[in-house]
Amino acid sequence: HGMMVRDEYIKTADAADISNVLSELFSLEEPPKAILAANDIVLVEVLKYMKEHDMTIPDKAAVIGIDEVPFAGFFTPPITTIVQPAAEMARKAGSLLLRQIQEKDGGEKRIHRYKPALLARQSG
Numbered sequence: 423h424g425m426m427v428r429d430e431y432i433k434t435a436d437a438a439d440i441s442n443v444l445s446e447l448f449s450l451e452e453p454p455k456a457i458l459a460a461n462d463i464v465l466v467e468v469l470k471y472m473k474e475h476d477m478t479i480p481d482k483a484a485v486i487g488i489d490e491v492p493f494a495g496f497f498t499p500p501i502t503t504i505v506q507p508a509a510e511m512a513r514k515a516g517s518l519l520l521r522q523i524q525e526k527d528g529g530e531k532r533i534h535r536y537k538p539a540l541l542a543r544q545s546g
Contacts, residue, residue, distance in 0.1 A: 428454075430447075431454050433447065437464070437467055440468065440471065441467065441470075441471050444457075444467075444471045445471075448475075448477075448483075453483070455483055455484065456480075456484035456486065457483055457484070457485050457486070458486050458488070459485065459486070460488050461487075461488060462489045462491045464487075465487035465488075465491060465501070468485060469501075472485070479499055479501075479545050480499070480544070480545055480546055484502075484545060485501060485502070485545045485546060486501070486502045486503065486545065486546050487501055487502070487503045487504070488503070488504045488506070488538075489503065489504075489505075489506060490503045490505045490541060491503070494541075494543070495543065499543065499544035499545050500543035500544050501543055501545045502540070502542050502543045502544075502545045503540075503541045503543070504538045504539070504540055504541070505538060505539045506536065506538050507536045507538070511534075511536055514534055
């Protein structure tokens, strides 16, 4: 989509350090306009940080979570999420594990991709 990747916006942190990372991000000369939370733990920490700092969503920053957490639809504003086919992924993981146990070798290494769905709400 012609968007530049800003390396200074890409962060990884333990849950206990997310608040510090967000402080760094929002202190940048050009703070991010959106946060993509890679999982539900990160999403909770992002939402807590934004609430504690009186940052409105999506005015201060849009927020999107990966995984459909139970509260996403009734949070204010409702949080946009990327829904993964968790049951299908779990079935595949189970069958691969059983095959690996039965064959007693590592089996062929492959990447399995699943199509996610965007559940657009008002946070982004």
